[in-house]
Amino acid sequence: MRPLSMDLSNFRSYLSESIELTALKVALINGRNGNGKSTLIDAITFPLFGRGSADKIDDYVTLGKTDMSAALSFELGGNTYRVIRNRTTNGRGKSSLELQQLINGEWESKSGATAPETEERIRKLLRMDYEGFIASAFVVQGEADKFSKQKPAERKATLANILGLDAYSEYESQAKEKAKGTEVDLKVVRNQVQELETRTANKPTLEAQLVTVEAEIVSIEDQLKEKETALNQLIEKRANLQAAEIRIMDINTQIAGIQKEINDLNNQIPLLERKTSDANKLKDQIPSLEKRISDTEKLTANKDKIISSANEAKVVRGQISEQDETAAANSELELERSKIQTEVTKIDGLIYQGKSKLEANIQNFKIQIKNAKQQAKPLEGLECQNPTCQLIKGAVEARDKIPGLNKQLEEETIKLDTGNYADELKQQKEALKSKLMEIDIQIEILEYDQKSHQDLKIKLVDLERYERLAPALENAEESKRLAQDQIDQIHTTIKEKQDDITEQINQINILIKAKQDAITGFELDKMSLEDDAKESVEVSLNITTLESQIRILREKLGNQQAARGAIRKSIDELTELDVKLIDSRTKLDSLAADLTDWNDIARACGKNGIQAVIIENSIPEIEREANNLLARMSSGRFSLELLTQKPSKTAKVTETLDIKISDSGLGVRPYETYSGAEKMMIDLAIRISLSKLLTRRAGATIRTLVLDETSSALDAQNRSQFLQIVNTLREDFDLILVISHQEDVQDAFDQRIEVYRTDEGSKARVIA
Ligand SMILES: Nc1ncnc2c1ncn2[C@@H]1O[C@H](COP(=O)(O)OP(=O)(O)O)[C@@H](O)[C@H]1O
Numbered sequence: 001m002r003p004l005s006m007d008l009s010n011f012r013s014y015l016s017e018s019i020e021l022t023a024l025k026v027a028l029i030n031g032r033n034g035n036g037k038s039t040l041i042d043a044i045t046f047p048l049f050g051r052g053s054a055d056k057i058d059d060y061v062t063l064g065k066t067d068m069s070a071a072l073s074f075e076l077g078g079n080t081y082r083v084i085r086n087r088t089t090n091g092r093g094k095s096s097l098e099l100q101q102l103i104n105g106e107w108e109s110k111s112g113a114t115a116p117e118t119e120e121r122i123r124k125l126l127r128m129d130y131e132g133f134i135a136s137a138f139v140v141q142g143e144a145d146k147f148s149k150q151k152p153a154e155r156k157a158t159l160a161n162i163l164g165l166d167a168y169s170e171y172e173s174q175a176k177e178k179a180k181g182t183e184v185d186l187k188v189v190r191n192q193v194q195e196l197e198t199r200t201a202n203k204p205t206l207e208a209q210l211v212t213v214e215a216e217i218v219s220i221e222d223q224l225k226e227k228e229t230a231l232n233q234l235i236e237k238r239a240n241l242q243a244a245e246i247r248i249m250d251i252n253t254q255i256a257g258i259q260k261e262i263n264d265l266n267n268q269i270p271l272l273e274r275k276t277s278d279a280n281k282l283k284d285q286i287p288s289l290e291k292r293i294s295d296t297e298k299l300t301a302n303k304d305k306i307i308s309s310a311n312e313a314k315v316v317r318g319q320i321s322e323q324d325e326t327a328a329a330n331s332e333l334e335l336e337r338s339k340i341q342t343e344v345t346k347i348d349g350l351i352y353q354g355k356s357k358l359e360a361n362i363q364n365f366k367i368q369i370k371n372a373k374q375q376a377k378p379l380e381g382l383e384c385q386n387p388t389c390q391l392i393k394g395a396v397e398a399r400d401k402i403p404g405l406n407k408q409l410e411e412e413t414i415k416l417d418t419g420n421y422a423d424e425l426k427q428q429k430e431a432l433k434s435k436l437m438e439i440d441i442q443i444e445i446l447e448y449d450q451k452s453h454q455d456l457k458i459k460l461v462d463l464e465r466y467e468r469l470a471p472a473l474e475n476a477e478e479s480k481r482l483a484q485d486q487i488d489q490i491h492t493t494i495k496e497k498q499d500d501i502t503e504q505i506n507q508i509n510i511l512i513k514a515k516q517d518a519i520t521g522f523e524l525d526k527m528s529l530e531d532d533a534k535e536s537v538e539v540s541l542n543i544t545t546l547e548s549q550i551r552i553l554r555e556k557l558g559n560q561q562a563a564r565g566a567i568r569k570s571i572d573e574l575t576e577l578d579v580k581l582i583d584s585r586t587k588l589d590s591l592a593a594d595l596t597d598w599n600d601i602a603r604a605c606g607k608n609g610i611q612a613v614i615i616e617n618s619i620p621e622i623e624r625e626a627n628n629l630l631a632r633m634s635s636g637r638f639s640l641e642l643l644t645q646k647p648s649k650t651a652k653v654t655e656t657l658d659i660k661i662s663d664s665g666l667g668v669r670p671y672e673t674y675s676g677a678e679k680m681m682i683d684l685a686i687r688i689s690l691s692k693l694l695t696r697r698a699g700a701t702i703r704t705l706v707l708d709e710t711s712s713a714l715d716a717q718n719r720s721q722f723l724q725i726v727n728t729l730r731e732d733f734d735l736i737l738v739i740s741h742q743e744d745v746q747d748a749f750d751q752r753i754e755v756y757r758t759d760e761g762s763k764a765r766v767i768a
């Protein structure tokens with residue numbers, strides 16, 4: 001860091017001032033006390049760190065003003081930066097900070113999101129904090145002994161700060177952070193490894209199982225192949241047998257068909273035979289035809305008789321006709337007679353009825369009389385005949401009826417005895433009897449002879465038989481010849497039909513014979529096929545057995561394949577896990593290595609590691625530089641020694657940075673025992689050597705030395721020696737600012753900033 005310019009506004013005693021430092025190399029800031037010299041150092045530290053000689057931030061605002069601004073531009077690592085820090089006391093007060101970098105002639109903001117972030121960026125750029133600054137290169141007013149008066153441990157911390165060891169501390173904490181993270185990862189991966197190891201431990205068992213299962217599968221597959229081959233052979237055989245069975249069925253059908261044809265043919269024979277007998281039936285006609293011939297012959301022989309009989313039949317027929325008339329008249333009379341006879345019989349009945357009625361009446365009266373007498377009987381010898389008595393009354397009335405009844409009986413008895421009844425009927429009977437006698441006379445006159453009438457009729461019947469033959473006589477010869485022809489025809493027909501039928505039967509028999517031969521052929525085929533078919537049941541049985549065996553084997557195979565699949569899957573999973581395990585182990589190893597590395601790095605970067613080494617290595621250099629300066633300032637009187645370790649009571653080594661100062665005349669004695677000027681020489685020697693160290697450290701950032709009123713306490717000779725020494729340091733620093741109010745130091749510097757006061761606040765004039 002090399003300051004280039006500063007722009008101040010209401011900054012402490014400065015109201016408005018811009019100071020150009022570019023041209024300066026080793027410059028004296030000169031002016032009276034209170035003019036604003038030390039304020040220019042604040043103008044460097046305040047923008048950079050927000051700190052300086054004042055206690056509170058508002059103290060940097062000019063009294064009576066509310067808004068302050070301090071801008072510092074500087075060169076660092078070949079770049080130009082600018083820091084602007086503002087403060088307003090208005091209200092509760094407000095600060096702002098801006099970091100900029102000059103890029104291609106333009107200021108670009110490099111600020112963070114917040115002021116603390118920006119401050120952190122500045123600190124990182126400078127690689128040092130305010131405390132490090134004022135303990136080393138910035139020897140602010142009254143703080144020259146800042147390092148010397150520090151406790152040994154603080155001193156070491158300052159040295160570490162000067163040496164930029166906080167970077168290593170940063171590395172250490174980063175490495176520790178990494179180590180911590182790595183440990184967490186390590187724990188996770190170690191658990192993973194353990195889990196994977198537990199899980200993959202089962203793999204050999206599974207692999208052994210797989211071998212067993214695969215062997216079993218091969219054996220089952222072999223068995224299956226064997227059985228399936230056998231089954232296929234049997235199925236083929238069965239197909240052949242089934243074809244044979246079908247062929248047998250076919251033959252049976254054919255035999256049945258032929259048998260039916262034979263039967264049909266056989267059935268035709270009786271039909272044909274019947275036709276023969278039908279033909280023979282024609283013979284039945286022959287006797288009637290022969291009879292006709294003989295009848296015709298007979299007719300011819302009785303020719304005369306037939307003719308005379310025919311003539312007589314005519315005569316007799318006339319006689320019968322006459323007789324028929326007489327018979328009719330006679331039967332009419334007979335009918336009349338029979339009617340009358342019936343009438344007579346009827347009248348006889350009626351007469352008899354009259355006699356019967358009379359006899360009944362007589363019998364009735366006799367009973368009435370007898371009853372009356374019986375009723376009147378109690379009256380015999382009886383005195384009292386009072387009719388009022390009911391019993392007596394009836395008896396009296398019965399007795400009184402008897403005489404009447406006797407008279408009626410007598411009258412009726414006379415009628416019966418004399419036959420004096422039914423007179424009219426008897427007269428009608430007599431009339432009818434005379435009619436009968438008349439009819440009898442007429443019948444006698446007719447002289448009808450029933451016997452001769454009957455005989456004529458019989459005779460006619462006989463005659464009519466000849467009479468009927470008469471017409472036949474006329475074509476008798478023709479009829480005889482026809483009959484003879486018919487007979488001859490019948491014989492011929494019968495002969496023809498019989499020949500035809502015999503021929504047909506012969507043909508049928510030939511057919512039957514052929515068909516029976518065919519059946520015999522089929523039967524032979526069938527027999528040989530049936531011999532084969534006998535095997536069919538056994539084959540089917542074997543097929544069923546094989547099929548069920550195959551089914552069982554397939555099931556077994558399926559189960560084993562499933563088991564194999566499951567085992568393979570498990571093994572695959574475990575193989576994957578093995579890969580993962582290897583990965584995890586590799587990761588574990590690498591993490592363990594990382595952890596070791598990070599721990600090593602942390603240790604290496606730690607206070608006891610590289611930091612200690614750097615400090616140890618820096619000590620002789622500081623000592624050499626400091627003793628060189630001190631010897632020149634004290635004319636070889638003083639020398640110092642820095643001790644970084646001392647054994648403690650507990651035999652441990654205590655980290656420390658002790659300063660031992662030797663006075664050439666008096667040996668080693670404590671710092672406190674030296675005078676103020678002596679102390680100042682010692683302080684400056686140490687501070688300058690530290691500042692030089694700072695310029696040589698890696699990535700040297702602070703190449704500015706500030707010495708505020710450090711020579712004031714020295715006597716003139718020492719002061720002059722000191723100022724000469726400062727001038728010799730010009731090659732070591734980019735800028736050296738020496739502040740002094742003393743006027744006698746002016747000659748020692750070619751370049752100056754004169755600080756003075758005006759009504760417009762402090763002013764600084766650069767004389768280069
Ligand atoms: N906030 C302020 N407002 C006005 N003046 C101030 C303020 N702070 C300090 N001062 C004055 O500025 C002057 C410069 O002080 P300083 O730079 O220490 O002087 P020196 O030149 O002696 O180093 C002093 O008189 C001091 O009282």
Ligand SMILES: [Mg+2]
Binds near residue numbers: 037038
């Ligand atoms: Mg001062």
